[in-house]
Amino acid sequence: xxxxxxxxxxxxxxxxxxxxxxxxxxxxxxxxxxxxxxxxxxxxxxxxxxxxxxxxxxxxxxxxxxxxxxxxxxxxxxxxxxxxxxxxxxxxxxxxxxxxxxxxxxxxxxxxxxxxxxxxxxxxxxxxxxxxxxxxxxxxxxxxxxxxxxxxxxxxxxxxxxxxxxxxxxxxxxxxxxxxxxxxxxxxxxxxxxxxxxxxxxxxxxxxxxxxxxxxxxxxxxxxxxxxxxxxxxxxxxxxxxxxxxxxxxxxxxxxxxxxxxxxxxxxxxxxxxxxxxxxxxxxxxxxxxxxxxxxxxxxxxxxxxxxxxxxxxxxxxxxxxxxx
Amino acid sequence: xxxxxxxxxxxxxxxxxxxxxxxxxxxxxxxxxxxxxxxxxxxxxxxxxxxxxxxxxxxxxxxxxxxxxxxxxxxxxxxxxxxxxxxxxxxxxxxxxxxxxxxxxxxxxxxxxxxxxxxxxxxxxxxxxxxxxxxxxxxxxxxxxxxxxxxxxxxxxxxxxxxxxxxxxxxxxxxxxxxxxxxxxxxxxxxxxxxxxxxxxxxxxxxxxxxxxxxxxxxxxxxxxxxxxxxxxxxxxxxxxxxxxxxxxxxxxxxxxxxxxx
Numbered sequence: 370x371x372x373x374x375x376x377x378x379x380x381x382x383x384x385x386x387x388x389x390x391x392x393x394x395x396x397x398x399x400x401x402x403x404x405x406x407x408x409x410x411x412x413x414x415x416x417x418x419x420x421x422x423x424x425x426x427x428x429x430x431x432x433x434x435x436x437x438x439x440x441x442x443x444x445x446x447x448x449x450x451x452x453x454x455x456x457x458x459x460x461x462x463x464x465x466x467x468x469x470x471x472x473x474x475x476x477x478x479x480x481x482x483x484x485x486x487x488x489x490x491x492x493x494x495x496x497x498x499x500x501x502x503x504x505x506x507x508x509x510x511x512x513x514x515x516x517x518x519x520x521x522x523x524x525x526x527x528x529x530x531x532x533x534x535x536x537x538x539x540x541x542x543x544x545x546x547x548x549x550x551x552x553x554x555x556x557x558x559x560x561x562x563x564x565x566x567x568x569x570x571x572x573x574x575x576x577x578x579x580x581x582x583x584x585x586x587x588x589x590x591x592x593x594x595x596x597x598x599x600x601x602x603x604x605x606x607x608x609x610x611x612x613x614x615x616x617x618x619x620x621x622x623x624x625x626x627x628x629x630x631x632x633x634x635x636x637x638x639x640x641x642x643x644x645x646x647x648x649x650x651x652x653x654x655x656x657x658x659x660x661x662x663x664x665x666x667x668x669x670x671x672x673x674x675x676x677x678x679x680x681x682x683x684x685x686x687x688x689x690x691x692x693x694x
Numbered sequence: 695x696x697x698x699x700x701x702x703x704x705x706x707x708x709x710x711x712x713x714x715x716x717x718x719x720x721x722x723x724x725x726x727x728x729x730x731x732x733x734x735x736x737x738x739x740x741x742x743x744x745x746x747x748x749x750x751x752x753x754x755x756x757x758x759x760x761x762x763x764x765x766x767x768x769x770x771x772x773x774x775x776x777x778x779x780x781x782x783x784x785x786x787x788x789x790x791x792x793x794x795x796x797x798x799x800x801x802x803x804x805x806x807x808x809x810x811x812x813x814x815x816x817x818x819x820x821x822x823x824x825x826x827x828x829x830x831x832x833x834x835x836x837x838x839x840x841x842x843x844x845x846x847x848x849x850x851x852x853x854x855x856x857x858x859x860x861x862x863x864x865x866x867x868x869x870x871x872x873x874x875x876x877x878x879x880x881x882x883x884x885x886x887x888x889x890x891x892x893x894x895x896x897x898x899x900x901x902x903x904x905x906x907x908x909x910x911x912x913x914x915x916x917x918x919x920x921x922x923x924x925x926x927x928x929x930x931x932x933x934x935x936x937x938x939x940x941x942x943x944x945x946x947x948x949x950x951x952x953x954x955x956x
Contacts, residue, residue, distance in 0.1 A: 579786075580787050580794075584744065588747045588748065588777070590771075590772065590774070592769055634789065636787075
């Protein structure tokens with residue numbers, strides 16, 4: 370029932386997202402033109418600007434929501450978010466290095482590839498630091514260390530960048546945006562995301578059992594190392610490729626599972642698919658909002674999610690505090 | 695479902711970070727038996743139970759389930775034969791009572807499959823046995839200590855394993871609940887299960903257990919019937935206490951009375 374509602378909202382937002390933008394066009398007429406095989410400014414706008422943008426918003430949002438839910442389930446902490454293990458920080462660093470080296474200007478696809486490489490390195494580092502049998506706290510601490518180091522290196526790159534143009538590019542990219550992305554971005558990121566989604570979704574039952582603690586989960590036949598590997602690896606693939614194509618979009622992975630958890634009776638497993646759709650809804654809506662809100666330069670989506678997300682999160686924390694006392 | 699079963703630990707040794715926690719302990723339980731695992735704090739009771747449950751791999755020795763080395767079994771197969779209730783068993787999310795009990799069916803379900811009819815029946819039976827059917831929709835966090843323990847024991851029963859292991863299942867409960875749970879475990883044994891309980895309450899151990907295994911500093915110092923194990927000498931040397939003992943209604947009782955060392 371809930372999934373049906375969320376899907377309906379997704380479809381609605383999808384249509385709005387296709388219809389809204391700088392250029393005013395009739396979606397219906399343009400679709401007819403595409404069907405007739407004609408090419409006009411409208412068809413180009415639709416197929417090469419709005420379609421990839423809309424698809425990426427869904428893919429990125431689903432990745433963030435799903436990974437956030439899985440990470441909260443694995444660490445059994447409602448404040449965990451997908452970036453906690455360092456994948457977003459390292460993916461951003463990888464992309465920034467591509468900017469800095471100038472490779473981004475020569476090969477456009479080097480940017481997302483750099484981001485994905487960064488995310489993979491983050492997971493390797495995490496396993497080297499925390500070991501394959503690490504407990505929750507070790508994973509969080511290793512993630513904090515990796516995040517801090519990635520942040521420091523990103524600052525170093527900014528510090529050393531001689532061209533103010535590159536500097537601005539990097540800063541803007543980090544804010545997160547889905548504008549001016551092509552179908553190439555979709556083609557590059559979606560296979561990796563799908564593999565990541567499959568890995569994460571396969572841990573649903575294990576995450577349910579984990580609510581009774583690690584010992585009990587193991588006694589129920591859950592392979593803890595596999596669950597960890599699949600949640601962390603799946604998050605690296607999904608969020609790593611999301612950051613690689615969109616930059617850093619915060620708060621989605623934190624807030625979406627948090628909001629939807631009571632609706633699924635707090636089941637960590639059932640929360641996974643619902644959070645994926647919820648994340649897609651939120652990022653689609655945010656990406657429509659940045660196009661509609663009349664600011665001089667288009668708002669960056671990461672800035673919007675943070676501005677709306679942070680106060681909302683404070684509200685959630687206050688509500689949680691009331692429930693606990 | 696209550697076929698003959700046997701769980702046996704042979705020469706179980708566990709070292710963690712170079713420190714020996716268990717040093718060659720033998721223990722066994724079979725259908726129809728309640729075995730009590732006794733010993734002072736730090737004797738290695740929990741470690742032994744965790745090893746039997748497959749949560750911890752022994753450094754030496756092996757755990758045999760129905761005569762087969764458990765290390766060779768798949769984790770799901772093992773989980774269906776041996777159910778384990780951890781000490782102070784936690785529940786991390788505010789799940790409903792029915793959801794917590796249903797987690798006992800995890801070893802019987804695949805990665806994506808939804809609960810089958812037999813899973814639902816097992817959950818219903820476990821909830822009826824522990825008298826929590828009326829609490830099914832309640833959030834676990836709103837229950838009293840005794841009700842919460844009923845839910846966790848129902849989760850243990852819902853596995854429908856042949857062997858039940860429980861670590862201090864009656865600690866921190868009032869006498870009514872303590873007797874209720876001991877009666878429940880005794881009934882499970884009478885129905886053909888093998889039960890191993892870690893206990894601190896010597897009186898309950900003497901009354902309800904068919905056999906006792908007494909650990910001290912990682913080694914087994916005695917095993918046998920309650921009368922053979924709970925002797926004045928062993929209570930003095932292992933626990934450092936004197937106890938009043940006697941017989942009432944054909945059952946032996948032990949009442950810790952005073953310390954005999956500082």
